[in-house]
Amino acid sequence: MSPARDISPWRSLWRQLPLLVLLVALWLFLWDEVTVMSVVTGVLLAILVTRVFYLPPVLLSGRFNxxxxxxxxxxxxxxxxxxxxxxxxxxxxxxxxxxxxxxxxxxxxxxxxxxxxxxxxxxxxxxxxxxxxxxxxxxxxxxxxxxxxxxxxxxxxxxxxxxxxxxxxxxxxxxxxxxxxxxxxxxxxxxxxxxxxxxxxxxxxxxxxxxxxxxxxxxxxxxxxxxxxxxxxxxx
Amino acid sequence: MSAASVALLVPALAPAAEGMPPLPEDFSVRDAIVGVLILLGAFLSLAAGVGIVRFPDVLSRLHAGTKPQVLGLVAVLAAILLEVPSWGVLTTIVLILTFQLLTQPMTAHMLGRAAYRTDHVRRDLLIDDELADDIARRERASAPSDDD
Amino acid sequence: MSLLTLVVVIIAGTMFGIGAICAVWRVIRGPSILDRALAADVLLAISMCALGAEMAVNRHTDTLVVLLILAMFAVLGSIAIARFMAKEDDS
Known part of the structure; x- marks a missing residue:
């Protein structure tokens, strides 16, 4: 727990990556299509949403079998x-x-x-x-x-x-x-x-x-x- | 799809189909599967309705009411996917099921918690209430006043 | 529409109808507001199933979006009522 306290921006981005990927996937599923436009808007919206509606990051264990x-x-x-x-x-x-x-x-x-x-x-x-x-x-x-x-x-x-x-x-x-x-x-x-x-x-x-x-x-x-x-x- | 092709598709039916009267001309296996799935969904909906009328207290009704329909919805959505197979439908169905599976437990938990905390529980139906035991134990530990 | 589909539609429609009527009865009769919230939830779930069954029978996907929105936001009503109850009388 303790080394994660002083997190660099890259670490925090890495930590939020699963959430961002999920949000983009949700956006693509809603649009029913994978185009440049939908992917770009999805990534931008995901970053915006995670910045504006900030939640304490879910502490994932970092392990998945x-x-x-x-x-x-x-x-x-x-x-x-x-x-x-x-x-x-x-x-x-x-x-x-x-x-x-x-x-x-x-x-x-x-x-x-x-x-x-x-x-x-x-x-x-x-x-x-x-x-x-x-x-x-x-x-x-x-x-x-x-x-x-x-x-x-x-x-x-x-x-x-x-x-x-x-x-x-x-x-x-x-x-x-x-x-x-x-x-x-x-x-x-x-x-x-x-x-x-x-x-x-x-x-x-x-x-x-x-x-x-x-x-x-x-x-x-x-x-x-x-x-x-x-x-x-x-x-x- | 004709009766002969049904017999080809379902080998187990082939020997039996010899002596049986021929199936109707517009019979199709897909329609049959869709029908079974729709009936399953309808049965689970019926059970939910009957359950919330029959069961005697909120917590029992909660079980009958909130959750069997998730399976019913799965069946009905599978029927839609069989009738209209396309990627757009599949992604939307995956989203519907994801949200249903995420939100249904929340409803059940919040209603159950409120029901327990406001004492809408029929104690005579419980064979065991370890939450009340723990609450009583904690109250005895903190304040040795009259509990119960 | 084939005979099989017709039979399925009639049976399933009856089942959906009975379920919905039971839910409405519980909304009317429900001793506590929690029963009513739960019964309204059940009514909504039955409507979702029925909408889906109608789509499967008639082979269209026009109301799939309605199902999506309901699956996303139907939870809010029950949670609001449950929270309200928990605050209302904590005796």
Whole structure:
């Protein structure tokens, strides 16, 4: 964090480059055509917008794993599709009466970026809504539809932590990703090595010996990272 | 597209198509897929409407109301793309979906937060409320006065 | 318009209609303003789906821009109401 404080203009431009590229892409998509005129006006407008409506720069980790990003995207699509159908059938099923729960999930990483992305990803999937956030302790409070037993609560918690792991592996910093990998290795060892490649990508099975996984991992503070970015501009 | 070419396109249909009555002359696979996608979107819209009428409290309605339609919109936009395939349509659809996916969670979160904070929650439907537990714990820690 | 499309149009139209009527009922009945905001949001989402379905059936893209604008700015109403609620009665 500290070396980034005294930033030269080039560093700041480099740091804002993803945002500028995104804004130009948005402009081109709106025009539906790629011409000299649209590109030039897009670049000029992007610079103007980022100068006039100045926001504190999003602290990107500077790391992006495309393969993990692809896996994350595919998993999100599958999750959203299945959960949408499930919630829709619950809505039209006349014998269904909802029982809900508000669950506190303590995330492993304290970075704002990962926390925001996780909250967004959790809220996009139907059936769970982030109701409140404790930024200091990195706790997401989510309201889950259709939880009947404690087992459902634990499954939702595991799902959230799995989503966080996938996001960290895709866009988190090296340290965060390394700690997630170490944790996964530890979990796989614990499981006994019988089902090595069986559950891909944090897809925890539902066998009974894993019910307490969420609890173990919540109490386990050894792998927890310190807050690695404390930009202090958040308003939560 | 005639029935024979349908059978060519869909090999699994070919043996069955022998004994079946011939398909209508103006049947096309594309229209069928578009129809299925539109029906999916319509079903999800219906479920959202029924859900917000049936479910008993704001937070439950939030689940039924805000999010299944995103999938419905995806289905309908895919149907449009199948009927009018062009780059201009594709880019606009990508933009629509991006904004929908960015803004829908914001709506859900803001409404859920307001509902919880203004006590529009049916406590009897919750099997577990760890937010209230944490709030109570913090209040006990800070001021040992009468909570609850 | 083929028979298949006609059937699809009738079924889908009925479903959209029932969904929209349910949303309107909730707007009228809603005990709290949050219910009304949510139901208005649902009504808007159903309208978006219906507009899209109409485009797919009639093979044009005239109202795609409307969908884009709605996807961009529909969120503002609900957020404004939610913020207002949070400030209004914090009891």
């Amino acid at each position: 495309p393969w993990r990003g692809l896996l994350l995207g595919l998993r999100m699509i599958v999750d959203v599709a299945t959960a949408s159908i499930e919630v829709a059938f619950r809505a039209v099923n006349p014998r269904y009466t909802p029982t809900n729960a508000i669950i506190a999930v303590e995330l492993h990483t304290h970075s704002d970026l990962v926390m925001t992305l996780t909250a967004e990803a959790i809220t996009v999937v139907p059936g769970t809504v982030v109701v409140d956030v404790d930024r200091e302790r990195a706790v997401l409070y989510l309201h889950a539809l259709g939880t009947v037993t404690d087992e459902d609560v634990e499954r939702t918690r595991r799902h959230v932590l799995g989503t966080e792991e996938r996001i960290v592996l895709a866009v988190g910093t090296h340290e965060e990703a390394e700690s997630v990998r170490a944790e996964r290795r530890a979990r796989r060892m614990q499981r006994g090595g019988g089902v090595h490649g069986g559950a891909p990508d944090g897809l925890t099975g539902l066998s009974s010996d894993e019910v307490s996984t969420g609890d173990i991992r919540r109490r386990d503070g050894a792998h927890r990272l310190d807050r690695n970015e404390d930009s202090g501009e958040g308003s939560r």
